[in-house]
Amino acid sequence: MKITHADVEHVSRLARLALSEQEIDSLTCEMDAILDYVDQLNSLDTEGIVPTAHAVPMENAFRADEVKPGFTPEQALSNAPDAAENAFRVRRVIE
Amino acid sequence: MTIYDLTLAELRDLLDRRELSAVEVTTAYLERIAETNPKLNSFITVCAETAKAEAEAADRAMAAGETKPLTGLPIAAKDIFNTAGVLTTCGSRILGNYTSPYDATAIARIKAQKAVIVGKLNMDEFAMGSSNENSAFGAVRNPWELSHVPGGSSGGSAACVAASQAAAALGTDTGGSIRQPAAYCSVVGLKPTYGRVSRFGVVAYASSLDQVGPITRDVRDCALMLQAIAGYDPADSTSVDTPAPDYQTGLTRDLKGLRIGLPQEYFIDGLDDDVRRAVEQATTTCRNLGAEIIDVSLPHTTYAVACYYLIATAEASSNLARYDGVRYGLRADQAANLIDMYMQSRAAGFGPEVKRRIMLGTYALSSGYYDAYYLKAQKVRTLIRQDFLDAFEKVDVLLTPVAPTPAFALGEKVNDPLQMYLSDIYTIPVNLAGTCAMSLPCGFSADGLPIGLQLIGKPFDEAAILSTAYAFEQATTWHQRKPQL
Numbered sequence: 001m002k003i004t005h006a007d008v009e010h011v012s013r014l015a016r017l018a019l020s021e022q023e024i025d026s027l028t029c030e031m032d033a034i035l036d037y038v039d040q041l042n043s044l045d046t047e048g049i050v051p052t053a054h055a056v057p058m059e060n061a062f063r064a065d066e067v068k069p070g071f072t073p074e075q076a077l078s079n080a081p082d083a084a085e086n087a088f089r090v091r092r093v094i095e
Numbered sequence: 096m097t098i099y100d101l102t103l104a105e106l107r108d109l110l111d112r113r114e115l116s117a118v119e120v121t122t123a124y125l126e127r128i129a130e131t132n133p134k135l136n137s138f139i140t141v142c143a144e145t146a147k148a149e150a151e152a153a154d155r156a157m158a159a160g161e162t163k164p165l166t167g168l169p170i171a172a173k174d175i176f177n178t179a180g181v182l183t184t185c186g187s188r189i190l191g192n193y194t195s196p197y198d199a200t201a202i203a204r205i206k207a208q209k210a211v212i213v214g215k216l217n218m219d220e221f222a223m224g225s226s227n228e229n230s231a232f233g234a235v236r237n238p239w240e241l242s243h244v245p246g247g248s249s250g251g252s253a254a255c256v257a258a259s260q261a262a263a264a265l266g267t268d269t270g271g272s273i274r275q276p277a278a279y280c281s282v283v284g285l286k287p288t289y290g291r292v293s294r295f296g297v298v299a300y301a302s303s304l305d306q307v308g309p310i311t312r313d314v315r316d317c318a319l320m321l322q323a324i325a326g327y328d329p330a331d332s333t334s335v336d337t338p339a340p341d342y343q344t345g346l347t348r349d350l351k352g353l354r355i356g357l358p359q360e361y362f363i364d365g366l367d368d369d370v371r372r373a374v375e376q377a378t379t380t381c382r383n384l385g386a387e388i389i390d391v392s393l394p395h396t397t398y399a400v401a402c403y404y405l406i407a408t409a410e411a412s413s414n415l416a417r418y419d420g421v422r423y424g425l426r427a428d429q430a431a432n433l434i435d436m437y438m439q440s441r442a443a444g445f446g447p448e449v450k451r452r453i454m455l456g457t458y459a460l461s462s463g464y465y466d467a468y469y470l471k472a473q474k475v476r477t478l479i480r481q482d483f484l485d486a487f488e489k490v491d492v493l494l495t496p497v498a499p500t501p502a503f504a505l506g507e508k509v510n511d512p513l514q515m516y517l518s519d520i521y522t523i524p525v526n527l528a529g530t531c532a533m534s535l536p537c538g539f540s541a542d543g544l545p546i547g548l549q550l551i552g553k554p555f556d557e558a559a560i561l562s563t564a565y566a567f568e569q570a571t572t573w574h575q576r577k578p579q580l
Contacts, residue, residue, distance in 0.1 A: 041398055041401050054529070058333065
């Protein structure tokens with residue numbers, strides 16, 4: 001096995017994704033099969049090959065630092081699950 | 096004449112000659128959608144009221160002499176495009192109630208021409224899938240065979256155009272999501288070169304691979320749509336500041352002097368016999384039109400699917416971190432604390448394939464595995480891209496199948512993620528290389544299922560694949576067949 005039940009549990013915390021025991025079990029099998037498949041990349045010698053992050057070579061795109069119209073507070077909050085006083089409201093962050 | 100069976104170009108002509116009004120066209124399409132959508136489930140949202148208002152505005156603009164190429168034409172968009180004032184779900188429960196406050200650039204550009212947006216189309220959740228079975232709003236059915244998938248992830252877009260529910264549609268393509276459903280539904284689909292069309296306002300899946308493109312009835316319409324959406328956008332820092340040529344004037348009827356390459360690695364075991372026959376016949380058609388056919392090699396093809404599933408999932412795990420239940424989207428109410436709220440909201444909002452890809456991507460980026468998986472995949476990507484650049488030293492266009500088989504049955508591959516991923520083996524390398532490609536109808540299987548032909552072009556040479564496709568289309572009749580619904 002390339003990946004264990006405990007690994008999947010650990011990754012689910014990194015991904016901020018709550019999983020049931022059953023989901024962890026099936027993901028362990030599925031991810032193991034996929035990782036086994038992607039292992040074929042190791043048969044390629046990539047020594048000295050420059051990695052490609054973007055297919056079209058480009059430099060950083062800068063723009064002038066100018067104030068432009070954006071969302072109004074009402075627009076920005078229009079989909080908020082919970083809002084108060086022109087802000088997104090969440091549970092207490094610091095206990 | 097049935098209004099909803101006309102192409103964009105034919106509708107344009109009738110509108111310009113005042114033989115039809117935009118309101119009449121829109122009404123015909125809205126009736127067609129109401130009649131056929133219960134069978135297909137291709138729409139998530141039908142914009143009946145706003146479409147009528149937009150059609151009236153288009154009629155006023157045409158009366159005032161302000162006609163643009165898409166004015167008054169009924170177009171639908173994959174539900175991945177932010178559309179102001181309209182539900183934009185991306186096929187996910189987590190965005191099930193999200194009404195966008197703004198327009199994606201592609202939407203803004205067709206709106207600027209006073210096109211009529213008739214609705215938002217079903218898709219695999221967050222564009223992750225090859226069958227449209229991963230939608231939180233139910234599977235879409237293939238208009239040619241209702242027991243089969245329309246392909247994915249732009250399955251709603253392809254089914255909608257095939258079933259004449261809109262004259263054209265916008266889709267997105269990260270690993271084949273425009274081309275594969277276009278092939279499965281016998282319509283034309285084009286994935287432009289990365290950077291050709293702005294991604295601003297398109298819900299992100301894998302940012303270095305995602306690209307916006309049209310799905311249409313024929314090649315001329317495809318050129319018309321690409322013209323409308325192509326071009327630099329300061330809001331997308333990866334959009335390229337190179338003017339788009341006039342795609343219409345480049346459409347010609349012969350292929351004299353064109354060099355077409357056949358990548359040997361694409362004609363291998365696992366390629367369905369009917370698909371092989373149709374693509375070989377298409378090759379003969381191109382040769383008869385004057386093209387020179389040359390065998391070429393893309394030696395790293397076999398590694399593309401593995402490379403893609405590391406890069407795409409890694410980027411997805413990062414992009415989808417934004418769905419945390421804070422600013423928009425679904426929030427779980429029963430959480431004990433803030434972290435638990437993130438974890439429970441995401442658990443409740445995402446479907447199984449999205450969870451699988453977030454997990455795989457998070458793993459590939461996690462401490463100790465980054466070099467072995469993500470960095471390795473990025474290096475292999477360089478080799479795959481170089482394959483294409485080498486081949487394009489010898490030929491102008493590559494000709495391949497779009498998918499190894501015609502459309503498969505609903506449920507056939509849903510429990511085997513790896514088999515599902517392999518249905519994208521001929522489309523994925525193009526996204527990794529960042530170049531352009533299109534799918535167009537080239538035949539039917541013995542069972543009557545559509546087969547698609549893929550034409551791959553050099554970076555930013557959409558004009559070459561469009562003109563090749565146009566010549567092929569003029570010499571064949573596949574694009575004239577319509578499904579019986």
